[in-house]
Amino acid sequence: MRVLATIPFTLLRMVRSYIVLLLLLAMPILLLTVFAFILKGAVTETGEPYLYQTAITMVLTFQLFGGSIVMSYIQTDFFSEFRARIFALPFNRTMYAFSIMMCGTVYSILMGLILMAYTQFVLGVAWTNWLWAIYILSLMSILSSVVYLIITFAVKSFKTAERLSVLYGVSFVTLAGLFFPMPDNAFFRFMGSYGNPLALSVEAVLNMSRSNSGGAWFQANLLLAVTVVLFALMLLVGRRRMA
Amino acid sequence: MTAIASMQGVLKRYGPQVALDYIDLDIGEGEIVGLLGPNGAGKTTLIQVMTGMKPFEQGKVTLFGSSGNPFSYANKEKLGLVTQEITVFEELTARESLLFFAGVYGLKGKEKKNRVEEALAFVGLEEHAGKTPNKFSGGMKRRLNIACALTHRPRLLIMDEPTVGIDPQSRIHILESVKRLRENGTSILYTTHYMEEVQAIASRVVIMDQGQVIKEGTAEQLIQTIQHEEKVRIDVSDPDKVPVVSLLNIAGVKKADLSGSRITVVSAAGSGNLDRILSVVKAHTGVLGIQQDKPNLEDVFLTLTGKRLRDKEEEQ
Numbered sequence: 261m262r263v264l265a266t267i268p269f270t271l272l273r274m275v276r277s278y279i280v281l282l283l284l285l286a287m288p289i290l291l292l293t294v295f296a297f298i299l300k301g302a303v304t305e306t307g308e309p310y311l312y313q314t315a316i317t318m319v320l321t322f323q324l325f326g327g328s329i330v331m332s333y334i335q336t337d338f339f340s341e342f343r344a345r346i347f348a349l350p351f352n353r354t355m356y357a358f359s360i361m362m363c364g365t366v367y368s369i370l371m372g373l374i375l376m377a378y379t380q381f382v383l384g385v386a387w388t389n390w391l392w393a394i395y396i397l398s399l400m401s402i403l404s405s406v407v408y409l410i411i412t413f414a415v416k417s418f419k420t421a422e423r424l425s426v427l428y429g430v431s432f433v434t435l436a437g438l439f440f441p442m443p444d445n446a447f448f449r450f451m452g453s454y455g456n457p458l459a460l461s462v463e464a465v466l467n468m469s470r471s472n473s474g475g476a477w478f479q480a481n482l483l484l485a486v487t488v489v490l491f492a493l494m495l496l497v498g499r500r501r502m503a
Numbered sequence: 504m505t506a507i508a509s510m511q512g513v514l515k516r517y518g519p520q521v522a523l524d525y526i527d528l529d530i531g532e533g534e535i536v537g538l539l540g541p542n543g544a545g546k547t548t549l550i551q552v553m554t555g556m557k558p559f560e561q562g563k564v565t566l567f568g569s570s571g572n573p574f575s576y577a578n579k580e581k582l583g584l585v586t587q588e589i590t591v592f593e594e595l596t597a598r599e600s601l602l603f604f605a606g607v608y609g610l611k612g613k614e615k616k617n618r619v620e621e622a623l624a625f626v627g628l629e630e631h632a633g634k635t636p637n638k639f640s641g642g643m644k645r646r647l648n649i650a651c652a653l654t655h656r657p658r659l660l661i662m663d664e665p666t667v668g669i670d671p672q673s674r675i676h677i678l679e680s681v682k683r684l685r686e687n688g689t690s691i692l693y694t695t696h697y698m699e700e701v702q703a704i705a706s707r708v709v710i711m712d713q714g715q716v717i718k719e720g721t722a723e724q725l726i727q728t729i730q731h732e733e734k735v736r737i738d739v740s741d742p743d744k745v746p747v748v749s750l751l752n753i754a755g756v757k758k759a760d761l762s763g764s765r766i767t768v769v770s771a772a773g774s775g776n777l778d779r780i781l782s783v784v785k786a787h788t789g790v791l792g793i794q795q796d797k798p799n800l801e802d803v804f805l806t807l808t809g810k811r812l813r814d815k816e817e818e819q
Binding site: 262273344348349351 | 550551554556576577579580582583584586587589590592595599603604607608609663
């Protein structure tokens, strides 16, 4: 498998992309630190520090944008001038694209893990069940990569694809009611709960920490199902575009 | 000569526009084929078809004599492509980029490292191997772009305008490298719209325009097809003593004009009478300078198509 030989270099390329580090690691660390100061001492009705839920939501929110890494490298290698070079190489291009997707997803999960570690060991946030949180974080990261790739494959102009992908992230953050409260009707209630991957992932983590494992699994499985369906869609759209 | 790559009657269209118009092309073992044509002639499309990147409507492409799929991995392993645009990884050092490509070509361990160092030395980047391309000049990036196609020692190297937008020093380095590759037995398809490059390195020249091969042969053969007369300009010290009538009596001389201190003598092509013209002039006056006009591939192209290879703005 010649694609395997490319993986260390794909990871190196990603690690050296300082803009990604700035946007998906440095910025959340800064924001989390600011929120930790603002919310110091504030607790919810159940006595839980406000920072807990805020930190968990923020870490998962940035996973919504993790797909931008994969999007950027797939665009460079398959839809820019690089395309000719890649086509001339004696390897399976689909596997190469898949390896980029996997590297980008793993890298995004790693950044999420760093954020989790930072919030727990520096800011004192209790993640309670780390394994569960990592599972949900991974689901969010895979989903984000899949959605970003669908957009990349479906839209010809990369600028438009970039804008649509930002719209994807910002819309779900907004619909989750993180910027301002949403109107109280059936549509917004759905889009702020079961119809929103961010809301699903946050609730899955919180439910598990509150020992509501049934609710947590239900939300996680919904997230998994959406990911599987969109993955199949991504394969279809991708095959058409890569041909 | 055995053809290492060939295209037979290849037709490629982009919608209603014909990009390759039933093209026939052979590249022989150890040959440098210079593919010359203006922008939009179909050179890049030809390369894209030859490397399997673009499908084509009709015709046949054969690589390395194999009868099966010309774009199989086995064939791609013997093929190197230098893209027109600089396609190097901005985040990787020169050495890392080459290790990436060497790995894709199945090289491993010590052999991989040796081939990478060999390619770096070949393009003169060994001292910059640890730097990323953002610290490189345009010429150095071009050289790295070439090295990326060399680690696996391809039998056929396809170079799509590899010297666009670079300084003369890097251009000379690249042309010298191409010659050395040929000496090592690599066959090369070299596309450009710089006729002087083709004239300097190509063993055979193919002129393309509007998706068609309009002429092919050695540079000399192509030039001979349009060379109908020879022109020599001689600057003399004493123009009043120039023997115009004697010059007109020399076999093959068609015309002799004196203008200021310069005499222009036009002869039939291949008459080879330069020595006789000079001896007649020297017998009457001192010779200050001689200039002989010879047609080049640019003139061939102009004669065949009525167009120039490059726009005036491009030349500037």
